[in-house]
Amino acid sequence: MSSVNLDQNLNTAATVHAAEHHDEGEHRLFGFIVFLISESVIFLSFFVGYIVYKTSATDWLPAGVEGLEVREPLINTIVLVSSSFVIYFAERFLHKENLWGFRAFWLLTMAMGSFFLYGQAVEWAGLPFSFTDGLFGGTFYLLTGFHGLHVLTGVLMQGVMLGRSFIPGNYDDGEVGVAATSLFWHFVDVIWIILFILIYVWQ
Amino acid sequence: MNIRVLLRLAALAGIMAPISLWIGQLSYSWMPEPASAEALLVDDLFSFLTTLGTFIFLGVVGTLLYSVLFQRAARYDEGDGPPIEGNLTLEIVWTAIPIVLVIWIAGYSYKIYDEMGILGPMEHMHMGEAIAAPLTTQASTEPEPIEVHARQWVWEFYYPEAGVTSTELHLPNNTRAKLALTSEDVLHGFFVPAFRVKQDIIPGRKIDFEFTPIREGVYRLRDSQYSGTYFAAMQANVVVESPEAYQQWLHDVAARSPQPGLNPSYDEYQVKVENRENRPGWKTVTPAPAPLVNFPGSPELPVPRL
Amino acid sequence: MTDLSLETAPKREQPVPGEPENWRRFFSFSTDHKVIGIQYMVVAFVFFLIGGFLAMVMRGELITPEADLIDRTVYNALFTMHGTIMLFMWTFPVLNGLANYLVPLQIGARDMAFPRLNAVAFWLVPVFGVILMASFLVPGGPAQAGWWSYPPVSLQNPTGNLINGQFLWILAVALSGISSIMGGVNIVTTIIRMRAPGMTFFKMPVFCWAVAAAQTIQLFGLPALTAGAVMLLFDLTVGTSFFDPAKGGDPVLFQHFFWFYSHPAVYVIILPVFGIFSEVFPVYARKPLFGYHFVAVSSFVITGLSAIVWVHHMFASGTPGWMRMLFMATSMAISVPTGVKIFAWVATIWGGKIRLTTPMLFALGGLVNFLFAGITGIMLAAVPFDIHVNNTYFVVGHFHYVIYGAAVMGIYAAIYHWFPKMTGRMYYEGLGKLHFVLTFAGVALNFVPMHFAGLMGMPRRVASYDPEFAYWNVLASLGGFLLGVSTLPFLLNMISSWIQGEKAPANPWRAIGLEWLVASPPPHENFAEIPTVVSAPYGYGKNEPLIASQASTELASELS
DSSP: OHHHHHHHHHHHHHHHHHHHHHHHHHHHHHHHHHHHHHHHHHHHHHHHHHHHHHHHOSSOSOTTOOOOOOHHHHHHHHHHHHHHHHHHHHHHHHHTTOHHHHHHHHHHHHHHHHHHHHHHHHHHHHOSOOTTSHHHHHHHHHHHHHHHHHHHHHHHHHHHHHHHTTSTTTTTTOOHHHHHHHHHHHHHHHHHHHHHIIIIIOO | OOHHHHHHHHHHHHHHHHHHHHHHHHGGGGSOOOOBHHHHHHHHHHHHHHHHHHHHHHHHHHHHHHHHHHSBOOTTOOOOOOOOOOOHHHHHHHHHHHHHHHHHHHHHHHHHHHHHOTTGGGGGOOTTOOOOSOTTOOOSSSOOOEEEEEETTEEEEEETTTTEEESSEEEETTSOEEEEEEESSSOEEEEEGGGTEEEEEOTTOOEEEEEOBOSOEEEEEEEOSOOSTTGGGOEEEEEEEOHHHHHHHHHHHHTSOOEEOOOHHHHHHHHHHHTTTTSOOOOOOOOOOOOEESBOOOOSOOOOOO | OOOHHHHHGGGGGSOOTTOOOOGGGGGSOOOOHHHHHHHHHHHHHHHHHHHHHHHHHHHHHHTSSSSOSSOHHHHHHHHHHHHHIIIIIIIHHHHHHHHHHHHHHHHTOSSOSOHHHHHHHHHHHHHHHHHHHHTTTSTTOBOOSTTTTOTTGGGOOTTOOSSOHHHHHHHHHHHHHHHHHHHHHHHHHHHHHOOOTTOOGGGSOHHHHHHHHHHHHHHHHHHHHHHHHHHHHHHHHTOOOSSOGGGTOOHHHHHHHHHHHHTHHHHHHHHHHHHHHHHHHHHHHTSOOTTHHHHHHHHHHHHHHHTTOGGGGOTTSSOOHHHHHHHHHHHHHTHHHHHHHHHHHHHHHTTSOBOOOHHHHHHHHHHHHHHHHHHHHHHHHSHHHHHHHTTBHHHHHHHHIIIIIIIIHHHHHHHHHHHHHHHSBOOOHHHHHHHHHHHHHHHHHHHHHHHHHHHHTOBTTOSSOOGGGHHHHHHHHHHHHHHHHHHHHHHHHHHHHHHHOOBOOSOTTOOOSGGGTSOSSOOTTSOSSOOOBOSOSOOTTTOOOSBOOOHHHHHHHHHO
8 A cells, every 4th residue: 555655656756856857947047047147247347347447537548559440340249249140040940950050050150259259369469558558458358358258158158069969869858058058149249239339439 | 003002102102212312312422522513413413313223222122022021922832822914004104114214314414414514525526536736736715725645554744834744633723624635555544533524545536625623632533444554553643722822833843843753653563573583473564664744743642532 | 758767867876865864965065955055054154163263363452452462464364354254154155054955945845946056156165265264374364455355455465476365365255256146046046936836926935035135136246246356356466457546546446346245245144134033933923924025025125225325335435425415315225124124023023922942032132133233224324423433343333233143143043943954853942042141142242332432433443442442342352252152052052962962853843834844854855745835924823724735745644
């Protein structure tokens, strides 16, 4: 009698467990969104710092620095912003279970992200001021560097997701990893748009 | 709520009110004897806050004590109390009471703040507004402010009208004291407890500061914003004297030749360096040596007056 | 669906249900929220003792006016480390531990949403604790700029070493921030997504409400501190000029970054303690929590207000008048939701059948202390008065009344209240009451005199002072030593009860709550079957079931 009941209990426990496991993906996505909101406050703080410094500093630009070149960063911006659309299409393909379509567009996103990083590195290398050159130098490298770190993280996450797509049965439990990576990518994009306006447009 | 409850509450308030008022009067004696016009206003505000606070504290703690003393469960009573989950009227009332109190306190504080007006010049000093101009290019119509220089860890005062320097602050009584605060290294704080005034000094900025001393005597100026190793030793005497005595003092001192001012932190540091083996401790920023001043002042501590 | 064996296989590293109590799990990378909760609390308490020891050395120095017991640099390092340890290594972790232990049990979940993240967040605590303590060993000693680390003092580096006390301090605080963010994400996700069926937000115990409100603050506040700390670190190490006025930087901006987080951080500490009060009073007064909805929602009102009050720490630091008035108003507004809570607790106790057990005593003592601290808090919000007492011992007395008088006493209440649940043993009531008397008296003797010293004009953070303050300082020092002594009966009680205390039943207090429906200590994964909640919490005197009757539990009682 009791063993039968125990079996029943185990069975209910098993279904409950399975249901909970299915929820786990959604928990993760929810938790990730919470994390992103929190992360955005760091950027917000840096932005506020930048605005305060820019509006209050007596000597904002370091000696001999006129301002920033906008053309190349603008190309960079267009590439990064478009990659947000590309990653969206990648997700659509995955949704339709077209794995190769997903991988192609996913890889294209990674390429565009890498191009952005390359462009950023080229810009950094050509600048006449350094991290320690006054408030402008400090905030410029802090903001672009911290953002660049996020782009790099995004590309690495995309690499992992790409690799995982070759594991059979990877998407049986949902596509949380891909969804989160994509969300992160959009986040990095939005941050860049604000950053671009603050640093390059508002000079 | 019936009449008896109301009467009982009124009776309790009648007991609590005199006690609160008494504590409120007592609170004047908890601070040094007020020596500035601002201090009188601050003390009134504090007394008011203490009275109100005492009343609230007595009310809440009294209620709690009554419960704890007279509403205990009997030894073997396993039962529960009445399942009262709330009372909307009561809840609205006790949300409204703090709101009203807070508006009252904030309004009164604002009034006092307005009357003090010591910090008027602060209005012009927005964040990051660095004063690049030399300190002396002030409007010529106003008397030039006394310059207060803070550095690790000594106060130095410069009286532009007589070209005099000192390590003891002299102020004329019943006259608006105008100071220009500057720091050469880190944050410091200008704080004279007897005047109830305080202002952080931010390096790279000149901060105008005003108040009115109203009682002759010797008081203590203390650094109120932590400034490193010898922070606690960064104190100076403030001498408030009659305007005539003040002018006389300026005149006398102007004739004196410069000599090292008071600087207890540097003296203490010298002792420490000499006895390095005996006094364990970590490396510190070296204190600034004593500035050369016309008038070092007295190293005696003033007798505190409460 | 995948089959059962695959589902459960990876989870078997932890003790299985029914496995005999194994002390080793407390030293392992366990992902069980109950183990992690206790790990948090024990590690935090060790640091509480360390921080308390530092405080007693400081009180030893301050018992005489001269700087004679220890060198000034040592004193400055001590108060810096004392503040840092007590906040980042004691109150945050111990409350995280309580939240970890209680939240899943109270909302009817088997574990936290992210058990592994939970374990990582915990294990960071000893890591940054060791980093912080290691700063005593570097040349130049630990950070000596206070726990605020205001530049430019924090940027002064007399030894010239790259790895100095301040550097390690920033590193430790940054790691603490990462750990807290992990914890915050985990706890918020757990509370929002893992509640048992039927447990709507307004059927949730107030402790969970308060923890959710507190962790929300961590999530929006900590990043600001992190941003400030990163900039400070660059100033210190590579020589950028963010906060260095000598290079055109703005030291006041750091204060904004710092207090934007560090004032709300006080609510991160006090909100869960409000939650504890709300749990403890109904149990020992045998009455439902008065005005449950008001109490629950007011936590989030406090969270909202906490984001717009930080400048009241900077009334004296170059703040324009309009800002002073604005932040005076917002700071005072905080007293409305807290006042509502205090009145609600008093009304809960009023007319109840009160039982003065140790947790009840600590909660009552904490409430009285909090009331006192709240009143001095409103005084501090009044700008003209704050100008006088800002950065004096009045402030030190005030916030120690909040942190020790209210928060630590509330934490003690929680530890005693849930001790039977956590350990399966009863504590000794006599020792508990002795502990309460010593703590309450110690708090009063230590921290009330500080208010008077501050009113007279004694600045905080001083290693020496004018003889006029000696009287109050002697009293405060004696109180400090008394508080040191007060931890002895607590330690004795906890250790001996855990080893050989009387076995605790599932619900020794006849309390209402999901955590009291499971065995003491609760089995692995807490609930054999997730309960369905049918009534609001705190249904004392109402004789209604908390959860829908379950086939299995009925059967179990039948069998037994």
